[in-house]
Amino acid sequence: MLTILYRGPLSSCDYDCAYCPFAKRRDSPERLRADRAALERFTGWVRERDFEVSVLFTPWGEGLVRSWYRRALVELSWLPNVAKVAIQTNLSCRTDWLAEASDRAALWVTYHPTQVPYERFLAKVGSLPVRHSVGIVGDPAHLPHARRLREDLPPETYLWVNAEEGRLYTDAEAADWAAIDPHFHHSRFPHPSLGLPCRTGDTVISVNGDGMVRRCHFVPEVLGNLYDGSYRPALRPRACPATACDCHIGYVHLEPLGLYDLFAGGVLERIPF
Numbered sequence: 001m002l003t004i005l006y007r008g009p010l011s012s013c014d015y016d017c018a019y020c021p022f023a024k025r026r027d028s029p030e031r032l033r034a035d036r037a038a039l040e041r042f043t044g045w046v047r048e049r050d051f052e053v054s055v056l057f058t059p060w061g062e063g064l065v066r067s068w069y070r071r072a073l074v075e076l077s078w079l080p081n082v083a084k085v086a087i088q089t090n091l092s093c094r095t096d097w098l099a100e101a102s103d104r105a106a107l108w109v110t111y112h113p114t115q116v117p118y119e120r121f122l123a124k125v126g127s128l129p130v131r132h133s134v135g136i137v138g139d140p141a142h143l144p145h146a147r148r149l150r151e152d153l154p155p156e157t158y159l160w161v162n163a164e165e166g167r168l169y170t171d172a173e174a175a176d177w178a179a180i181d182p183h184f185h186h187s188r189f190p191h192p193s194l195g196l197p198c199r200t201g202d203t204v205i206s207v208n209g210d211g212m213v214r215r216c217h218f219v220p221e222v223l224g225n226l227y228d229g230s231y232r233p234a235l236r237p238r239a240c241p242a243t244a245c246d247c248h249i250g251y252v253h254l255e256p257l258g259l260y261d262l263f264a265g266g267v268l269e270r271i272p273f
């Protein structure tokens with residue numbers, strides 16, 4: 001099976017989070033058209049494969065406010081060669097359309113407390129007909145919201161906490177977050193990764209809108225192109241060339257961490273076994 005992290009040209013969002021470069025950014029009509037065409041080309045490619053594929057859409061900004069991402073999620077979820085299709089989302093979109101997806105669709109939902117009324121967010125999560133995790137950025141101002149959310153979500157819904165970029169947590173602060181997310185220690189510090197085996201570049205790849213294939217979103221070297229097949233001979237077990245890996249969508253594939261065991265069956269949507 002090949003796992004693909006897809007990120008097209010889209011780089012706009014309807015939310016205005018203080019910690020994000022894509023806050024309230026707008027895409028030009030040309031960029032939106034290009035993003036749609038790139039996504040449709042990608043889904044067409046997936047449809048024609050004779051091997052199993054899993055996909056995580058990791059757009060800069062928010063994808064599900066665009067019809068083409070909603071359509072891609074539903075369509076891919078029904079393809080016989082697609083094991084899983086998931087997307088990172090702020091869940092600002094309507095959710096009724098998800099009833100049309102198969103049980104192979106999943107959501108990686110992030111709660112942004114300054115952007116959406118709590119009750120509205122909770123009700124929306126509660127109505128989701130597909131597998132999902134819910135998460136929050138570990139900003140101290142978010143702590144009461146995270147605690148409330150943990151209380152109100154069903155116990156079986158995993159609530160993850162992402163360490164805030166650049167923030168150093170005292171042990172006491174980390175303990176507060178770990179009481180909400182028992183796996184917070186994986187996010188607290190960047191993982192030293194240089195020279196360690198990582199599944200990216202072998203069974204996991206990153207693809208952009210032009211079909212350029214890289215091992216992951218964080219290593220710029222290009223392995224080839226998806227659409228001319230030139231990436232395939234480059235796939236092999238590889239060591240990480242970066243000093244550290246500090247994003248879940250990267251280090252979940254770092255072999256020594258053993259996170260495929262922890263997230264068995266839910267690696268892409270971040271749901272522990």
Ligand code: SF4
Binds near residue numbers: 014062090112
């Ligand atoms: S919802 Fe996500 S992409 Fe949008 S502004 Fe907030 S952090 Fe950025």
Ligand code: SF4
Binds near residue numbers: 240249253254
């Ligand atoms: S450990 Fe992280 S940065 Fe290194 S290759 Fe894997 S995903 Fe990329």
